Amino acid sequence: MRLSKVSRIFATLAAAAMATLGLTAVQAAPASAAVRNVCYNTSQAGPFASYANQAATIWNNYTNNINMAQCGSNLVISYTYGGGSYAQRTSLGNGRVVIDYYQAQQYSPLRIMTHEIGHILGLPDNYNGNCALLMSGGSAGTSCTNPYPSSAEAARVDSLFGFAARTATGAGVFTGSWPAPATAGAQR
Ligand SMILES: [Zn+2]
DSSP states (O other): OHHHHHHHHHHHHHHHHHHHHHHHHHHHSOGGGGOEEEEEEEEEOGGGHHHHHHHHHHHHHHOSSEEEESSSSSEEEEEESSSOOEEEEEETTEEEEEEETTHHHHSOHHHHHHHHHHHHTTOOOOOSOOTTOGGGGGGGOTTOOOOSOOHHHHHHHHHHTSSSOTTSOOOEEEOOSSOOOHHHHHTO
């Protein structure tokens, strides 16, 4: 019991210390110091390069803590024929997005692109069928063309790229976000 009390006190002190540190960091640094570049490369993106640029603009407009630009190859955009679009995140803001050419004929290519980049920016899938969410992916159906993150999705990205939680989101591979109709398989 004494131990648990000591633990509680320690936890309280640690929380207070972290809060103090966080507050100090916010006050000491200008807002722009939090912005982190996410450098994407479209040299392998083929017909989807323009969608990558549009998706980057969307993410830049909806977030405060990232700036997507063609300043390097932290994020490689490419495409393939069949097998499904996916994102391979090696760490927060780094990895590869692969767009399935056939899938992009069924679903909105811009929504696919913005969604897959969302994985690179730290977001998980949320297959609840809600077209208002970007990360609902293909669960919202082929008629859903919304390419914009919800305010909560954008806020989550800002949080991940903010001062505190940069180590919270590590590697991951995200496949099957856009289940293709049966006819797509026959096209290969
Ligand atoms: Zn997904």
